[in-house]
Amino acid sequence: MRLTHLTLSNVRSVVQATLTPGPRFNVISGDNGAGKTSILESLYLLSNGKSFRGRVGDGLVRVNAPALEIFARWDTASGAQRQLGLRHSGSDWEGRLDGQNCQLLSDLCTALASVTYEPGSHALIDGRSDQRRRMMDWGLFHVEPAFISPWRRLARAHKQRNALLKQRGLSMAQLEAWEAELAQSGEVVTRLRADHIDALAPLVALWGQRLLPELGEAILRFLPGWKRQELSLADALLVNRPRDLATGFTTAGPHRADWELAFAHRAQGERLSRGQTKLAALAVILAQAEHYAIQRGEWPVVLLDDLASELDPQHRESVLRALATAEAQVFISGTVAQDLSFPDGLDVKKFHVENGAVREI
Numbered sequence: 001m002r003l004t005h006l007t008l009s010n011v012r013s014v015v016q017a018t019l020t021p022g023p024r025f026n027v028i029s030g031d032n033g034a035g036k037t038s039i040l041e042s043l044y045l046l047s048n049g050k051s052f053r054g055r056v057g058d059g060l061v062r063v064n065a066p067a068l069e070i071f072a073r074w075d076t077a078s079g080a081q082r083q084l085g086l087r088h089s090g091s092d093w094e095g096r097l098d099g100q101n102c103q104l105l106s107d108l109c110t111a112l113a114s115v116t117y118e119p120g121s122h123a124l125i126d127g128r129s130d131q132r133r134r135m136m137d138w139g140l141f142h143v144e145p146a147f148i149s150p151w152r153r154l155a156r157a158h159k160q161r162n163a164l165l166k167q168r169g170l171s172m173a174q175l176e177a178w179e180a181e182l183a184q185s186g187e188v189v190t191r192l193r194a195d196h197i198d199a200l201a202p203l204v205a206l207w208g209q210r211l212l213p214e215l216g217e218a219i220l221r222f223l224p225g226w227k228r229q230e231l232s233l234a235d236a237l238l239v240n241r242p243r244d245l246a247t248g249f250t251t252a253g254p255h256r257a258d259w260e261l262a263f264a265h266r267a268q269g270e271r272l273s274r275g276q277t278k279l280a281a282l283a284v285i286l287a288q289a290e291h292y293a294i295q296r297g298e299w300p301v302v303l304l305d306d307l308a309s310e311l312d313p314q315h316r317e318s319v320l321r322a323l324a325t326a327e328a329q330v331f332i333s334g335t336v337a338q339d340l341s342f343p344d345g346l347d348v349k350k351f352h353v354e355n356g357a358v359r360e361i
């Protein structure tokens with residue numbers, strides 16, 4: 001996917017800005033507070049329905065403006081030209097995809113695929129499991145058509161079981177029925193997740209080798225959310241039922257699924273530095289982008305917000321060199337001070353943002 005046009009209005013401090021991105025690297029520079037992240041957030045919003053810094057209602061719409069508006073056009077690998085427009089007030093939204101009104105934000109957001117690395121991405125490695133689960137499921141939503149239906153059934157069954165566990169005088173027959181549904185859909189979801197992590201593992205090792213060779217082989221491992229080696233999900237739910245009835249929620253199961261990343265030259269439990277954690281997160285994000293590219297025949301748009309922060313010049317260069325070999329369209333933001341040195345012969349388009357206005361340089 002290659003964006004050929006982007007217009008944003010009333011996104012944070014940006015009143016209106018238009019960009020005509022180049023097909024490969026697009027560097028967006030500007031001082032702190034100029035509006036660089038707002039531009040990347042706009043693209044993120046089109047492919048996720050919210051920002052990586054929170055929901056639209058949490059400050060993404062410019063103060064005193066009724067709503068933000070974003071319009072993007074892009075070319076696909078198959079030669080199609082697509083376009084997406086979104087108007088969002090924080091509570092209400094209207095969207096048009098390829099000229100048609102869209103009823104579901106999730107439909108709108110699957111059209112434009114992007115992966116994002118931003119200053120908070122270290123949490124993918126050292127934060128809570130929900131973001132790792134979200135990342136894993138993002139990949140499955142985009143590359144595995146058989147994932148959505150069992151995933152929805154699982155989410156519903158999990159919610160219903162939790163609601164029943166909190167009820168006094170609950171119906172055991174109902175609990176058993178939802179447990180059966182949870183077990184059945186949960187096993188399918190878990191098998192797909194395990195396969196997905198298996199497919200990602202060699203790519204994560206490859207990107208680990210490119211970005212963090214000093215840590216040795218990067219080993220990605222799936223954690224299913226219950227003792228899957230010993231118990232089927234149905235048995236795990238049954239075994240945990242007394243405890244779950246006491247606590248009022250489902251303790252073990254696919255809602256706790258996770259993955260972990262280890263490195264051959266790191267003892268278990270040895271902490272990575274902040275910079276290494278960021279690079280490890282970036283390796284996973286780019287591995288997932290490459291997996292998408294292999295499966296779908298085109299790269300998702302790669303968004304790198306503030307790439308240079310906390311990466312030393314040598315690692316910064318490895319990132320750019322590795323990305324230069326990928327066929328992706330990349331957007332990189334950074335302050336002018338953190339100048340990026342690109343390998344020779346690379347197609348780089350540069351933009352400068354000042355007080356929310358964008359100009360090509």
Ligand SMILES: Nc1ncnc2c1ncn2[C@@H]1O[C@H](COP(=O)(O)OP(=O)(O)O)[C@@H](O)[C@H]1O
Nearest residue numbers: 012013032033034035036037038059061062063
């Ligand atoms: N809802 C809003 N309305 C107006 N200005 C905002 C809003 N939210 C954030 N800002 C301002 O927008 C500016 C641009 O932010 P940002 O895109 O994060 O800049 P950069 O990434 O270039 O440092 C900041 O100065 C911020 O204070």
Ligand SMILES: [Mg+2]
Nearest residue numbers: 036037038306
């Ligand atoms: Mg920023």
